[in-house]
Amino acid sequence: MLESKIPSGPIEQKWDKARFDMKLVNPANRRKYRVIIVGSGLAGAAAAASLGQQGYNVDCFSFHDSPRRAHSIAAQGGINAAKNYRNDGDSIFRLFYDTVKGGDFRAREANVYRLAQISVNIIDQCVAQGVPFAREYGGLLDTRSFGGVQVSRTFYARGQTGQQLLLGAYQALEEQIAAGTVRMHTRSEMLDLVVVNGRARGIVTRNLVTGAIETHAADVVVLGTGGYGNVFYLSTNAKGSNTTAIWRAHRRGALFGNPCFTQIHPTCIPVSNENQSKLTLMSESLRNDGRVWVPKKQGDTRAPGSIPEDERDYYLERRYPSFGNLVPRDVASRNAKEVCDEGRGVGPGGMGVYLDFSDAIKRLTEPVVREKYGNLFDMYEEITGENAYKVPMRIFPAVHYTMGGLWVDYQLMSSIPGLFVAGEANFSDHGANRLGASALMQGLADGYFILPYTLPNYIASSSLEKVDTSHPAFAAVKEEVQQRVAKMVNIRGKRTVDSIHKELGKMMWNNCGMARSEEGLRSNLAKIPELRHEFWTNVNIIGGGEEFNQSLEKAGRVADFLELAELMCLDALQRAESCGGHFRVESQTPDGEALRDDDRFSYVSAWEWKGENADWVLHQEPLAFEYVHLTQRSYK
Amino acid sequence: MNLTLKVWRQQDAKAAGKFVSYQVQNVTPDMSFLEMLDLLNENLQTKGEAPVVFEHDCREGICGSCGFLINGVAHGGHRGTTVCQLSMRFFKDGDSLTLEPWRAKAFPVLRDLAVDRSAFDRIIQAGGFISAPTGGAPDANAILVPKNDAERAFDAAACIGCGACVAACPNAAAMLFTSAKITHLNSLPQGQPQRDQRTLDMVAAMTEEDFGSCTNHGECEAVCPKEIPIEFIGRMNRDLIHATLHRRGE
Ligand SMILES: Cc1cc2nc3c(=O)[nH]c(=O)nc-3n(C[C@H](O)[C@H](O)[C@H](O)COP(=O)(O)OP(=O)(O)OC[C@H]3O[C@@H](n4cnc5c(N)ncnc54)[C@H](O)[C@@H]3O)c2cc1C
Ligand code: SF4
Ligand code: FES
Numbered sequence: 081m082l083e084s085k086i087p088s089g090p091i092e093q094k095w096d097k098a099r100f101d102m103k104l105v106n107p108a109n110r111r112k113y114r115v116i117i118v119g120s121g122l123a124g125a126a127a128a129a130s131l132g133q134q135g136y137n138v139d140c141f142s143f144h145d146s147p148r149r150a151h152s153i154a155a156q157g158g159i160n161a162a163k164n165y166r167n168d169g170d171s172i173f174r175l176f177y178d179t180v181k182g183g184d185f186r187a188r189e190a191n192v193y194r195l196a197q198i199s200v201n202i203i204d205q206c207v208a209q210g211v212p213f214a215r216e217y218g219g220l221l222d223t224r225s226f227g228g229v230q231v232s233r234t235f236y237a238r239g240q241t242g243q244q245l246l247l248g249a250y251q252a253l254e255e256q257i258a259a260g261t262v263r264m265h266t267r268s269e270m271l272d273l274v275v276v277n278g279r280a281r282g283i284v285t286r287n288l289v290t291g292a293i294e295t296h297a298a299d300v301v302v303l304g305t306g307g308y309g310n311v312f313y314l315s316t317n318a319k320g321s322n323t324t325a326i327w328r329a330h331r332r333g334a335l336f337g338n339p340c341f342t343q344i345h346p347t348c349i350p351v352s353n354e355n356q357s358k359l360t361l362m363s364e365s366l367r368n369d370g371r372v373w374v375p376k377k378q379g380d381t382r383a384p385g386s387i388p389e390d391e392r393d394y395y396l397e398r399r400y401p402s403f404g405n406l407v408p409r410d411v412a413s414r415n416a417k418e419v420c421d422e423g424r425g426v427g428p429g430g431m432g433v434y435l436d437f438s439d440a441i442k443r444l445t446e447p448v449v450r451e452k453y454g455n456l457f458d459m460y461e462e463i464t465g466e467n468a469y470k471v472p473m474r475i476f477p478a479v480h481y482t483m484g485g486l487w488v489d490y491q492l493m494s495s496i497p498g499l500f501v502a503g504e505a506n507f508s509d510h511g512a513n514r515l516g517a518s519a520l521m522q523g524l525a526d527g528y529f530i531l532p533y534t535l536p537n538y539i540a541s542s543s544l545e546k547v548d549t550s551h552p553a554f555a556a557v558k559e560e561v562q563q564r565v566a567k568m569v570n571i572r573g574k575r576t577v578d579s580i581h582k583e584l585g586k587m588m589w590n591n592c593g594m595a596r597s598e599e600g601l602r603s604n605l606a607k608i609p610e611l612r613h614e615f616w617t618n619v620n621i622i623g624g625g626e627e628f629n630q631s632l633e634k635a636g637r638v639a640d641f642l643e644l645a646e647l648m649c650l651d652a653l654q655r656a657e658s659c660g661g662h663f664r665v666e667s668q669t670p671d672g673e674a675l676r677d678d679d680r681f682s683y684v685s686a687w688e689w690k691g692e693n694a695d696w697v698l699h700q701e702p703l704a705f706e707y708v709h710l711t712q713r714s715y716k
Numbered sequence: 717m718n719l720t721l722k723v724w725r726q727q728d729a730k731a732a733g734k735f736v737s738y739q740v741q742n743v744t745p746d747m748s749f750l751e752m753l754d755l756l757n758e759n760l761q762t763k764g765e766a767p768v769v770f771e772h773d774c775r776e777g778i779c780g781s782c783g784f785l786i787n788g789v790a791h792g793g794h795r796g797t798t799v800c801q802l803s804m805r806f807f808k809d810g811d812s813l814t815l816e817p818w819r820a821k822a823f824p825v826l827r828d829l830a831v832d833r834s835a836f837d838r839i840i841q842a843g844g845f846i847s848a849p850t851g852g853a854p855d856a857n858a859i860l861v862p863k864n865d866a867e868r869a870f871d872a873a874a875c876i877g878c879g880a881c882v883a884a885c886p887n888a889a890a891m892l893f894t895s896a897k898i899t900h901l902n903s904l905p906q907g908q909p910q911r912d913q914r915t916l917d918m919v920a921a922m923t924e925e926d927f928g929s930c931t932n933h934g935e936c937e938a939v940c941p942k943e944i945p946i947e948f949i950g951r952m953n954r955d956l957i958h959a960t961l962h963r964r965g966e
């Protein structure tokens with residue numbers, strides 16, 4: 081069942097070989113093939129635009145009111161590419177190496193190598209579209225170093241890189257919409273997948289304005305529906321980000337890869353009130369100049385300025401003398417949690433650590449710090465009302481990204497033939513930890529440069545029978561969706577959707593967040609089904625299915641999170657090792673660092689849904705490392 | 717603090733709407749404006765009443781989903797701020813606030829505070845792009861872009877498509893939005909080949925939708941959360957004249 085389809089041969093030649101071996105579709109025939117693309121973030125919009133240009137007949141769906149609003153818009157920091165414009169020792173191999181190692185050896189080498197190769201073309205493509213990347217005075221592109229790597233390979237557009245990349249893809253997509261190759265269905269949420277004779281052949285959607293349940297048929301279906309970090313309720317993800325599309329596909333047979341791999345970002349603004357609805361990321365570039373510390377004494381409530389130097393614990397510098405404040409995200413996050421658990425956290429509730437710029441201001445002067453980070457300091461002040469030039473910022477880790485997602489082969493096809501998955505929605509190339517500025521790269525690589533090859537190859541090499549929405553499979557799935565909606569709105573219980581979502585989020589944060597123990601995971605596995613039962617018997621959705629109903633939208637998404645959460649805990653429990661963002665307290669070195677267990681866990685876990693009343697079945701895709709040698713990561 | 721909200725409630729595009737008053741209690745200064753509305757909605761739902769529909773997603777001022785009028789001012793009137801970034805620190809106990817959707821013919825109300833802004837997408841379809849089919853691009857550094865041009869392009873590209881400029885304009889014109897995209901693309905060397913056509917087509921598309929025309933009130937610039945300068949409208953008009961003259965010359 082788990083055929084990764086990695087081409088043979090040396091790693092540098094695999095993608096070339098794969099492309100040469102692919103079957104092509106005659107340009108005159110392309111119009112006859114219908115492609116459904118769900119999602120118009122970086123991955124979906126890039127794929128829809130590119131396939132439209134090639135002449136396929138594309139239908140693109142988004143629950144947003146415009147493709148320009150996808151969550152990709154919020155990415156700040158930048159996008160990596162092995163351009164080596166700085167002549168500083170970068171290369172495709174180095175980007176590949178950094179990504180495999182940064183992912184703590186839980187990604188496929190062949191995929192990561194291809195990603196590094198394609199990274200170069202992405203920047204070319206985006207510049208041609210008019211993406212206003214930062215420039216130097218000579219007119220050349222500027223880059224910066226990002227996320228603990230030693231080369232300067234991150235291209236950026238002020239602090240709004242995701243916005244500008246998405247607008248580039250969005251504009252290319254709108255051009256195709258005008259040309260008639262792509263039909264855009266906004267405010268349409270995919271609620272199920274239609275599988276006919278073992279192949280993905282369509283979807284069922286709900287029109288979010290009228291509530292109409294509609295069916296759509298195609299020859300291929302692509303999901304570029306983003307990550308599921310909102311299972312934790314509080315995260316840096318946009319409020320609408322959800323798991324529904326991939327979860328529904330999982331229930332129809334698509335294997336789910338590494339569901340427990342979650343990235344928790346170390347520099348976010350701490351939670352300040354119980355009505356808090358989302359968390360705000362502060363760019364990780366702040367760690368280049370800010371120093372992280374907490375008081376040495378527990379429960380020290382003095383103002384930071386009145387805590388003398390020798391009573392401060394610069395714990396990252398102390399524990400990791402060679403990387404200091406620049407350790408990878410997972411390490412920085414876990415250490416912040418530990419000092420807070422020890423009772424040394426700062427700010428309301430003791431859930432925060434200081435990120436202090438006073439030394440940087442002394443060394444560089446305030447105007448220089450302002451020039452580098454002014455917009456971030458302003459944003460911090462807007463939210464907290466505090467001036468970080470005068471008092472240290474308070475930061476705390478927050479859920480940020482999900483490395484897990486639907487399992488795909490080298491062609492980005494899931495275990496359901498004809499169902500492709502791209503961007504954050506697939507289990508992807510980041511292993512157990514994603515490096516900064518690599519998600520944008522992956523989403524665009526998938527959308528612009530991989531799917532436009534692999535999808536035609538699937539079309540050309542499969543004999544696809546004619547299927548339209550009159551096929552009984554469509555009516556059957558539509559009926560199921562309608563019943564589910566009706567069931568939900570008729571519960572008329574006592575609890576709001578948000579109250580249940582928050583309860584789930586707390587459980588996940590406490591037991592499946594930065595540190596995971598067998599005991600905590602087992603407790604979640606017992607409690608999640610109870611909460612699911614609570615949802616299905618006691619949730620209260622005001623209004624009906626045939627209207628613009630935001631509580632119903634949320635309810636559908638939370639219902640799916642309530643199932644996914646269980647699988648995440650199950651996956652975390654079976655993976656009795658620590659790797660990347662997955663820290664099992666039972667598996668650590670004597671000095672408290674994550675301890676991988678390559679003999680037992682060097683595999684991708686791919687879970688198969690067996691029905692509501694049956695257990696999931698675990699499949700394993702073994703990982704082999706031929707080019708990057710397995711080593712224990714050390715940032716000491 | 718406790719607030720009185722007068723909120724526009726409208727079931728759907730065809731229904732007549734009206735203002736309904738609500739009290740919101742226990743609002744804390746560290747909440748955001750939308751968290752205050754979340755609180756209202758939790759309370760309404762617990763009482764069995766329909767929550768207020770409003771659009772939002774990123775809640776950090778970048779996606780452009782959110783936006784309504786607070787006491788008649790788009791996004792609430794704090795410089796460079798979307799309504800999702802607005803903090804309750806700026807309000808005080810006993811305040812009475814009126815919330816209503818963008819008012820513009822081109823943006824029909826869908827429900828309560830949510831409107832249909834798809835007209836913006838159609839303006840982009842008319843020419844708000846650089847045709848660069850995937851795969852054919854030259855090396856990124858083969859195109860030199862003077863830093864000042866790149867900076868101006870960026871300033872213009874920062875538009876989030878929220879629609880506040882239209883809502884604030886007495887004529888409901890979409891000039892600031894359209895000029896931002898035209899300035900972004902026309903400032904770059906990559907944008908030159910399609911410059912004239914883009915300008916003509918986007919302006920024509922804008923006129924075809926139900927947007928009004930510009931009579932230089934400047935309200936758009938004042939409410940724009942990304943501080944897009946009105947100067948871009950002047951640029952667009954110049955580009956339009958050039959394009960028209962070029963066409964005549966041909
Ligand atoms: C605050 C923040 C900052 C970040 N900064 C960076 C950075 O600097 N560099 C970097 O590389 N990465 C960064 N990331 C990560 C990166 O932004 C995302 O991983 C990436 O943009 C995801 O793109 P995507 O196309 O896969 O999905 P998304 O952009 O999430 O798009 C999902 C699309 O699917 C649609 N959709 C979802 N479900 C359905 C459904 N059921 N039916 C219909 N449509 C649906 C949505 O409408 C949307 O169009 C950041 C993330 C966050 C949260
Ligand atoms: S120009 Fe400003 S106000 Fe108008 S849509 Fe763009 S960001 Fe919003
Ligand atoms: S919710 Fe995204 S800009 Fe306000």
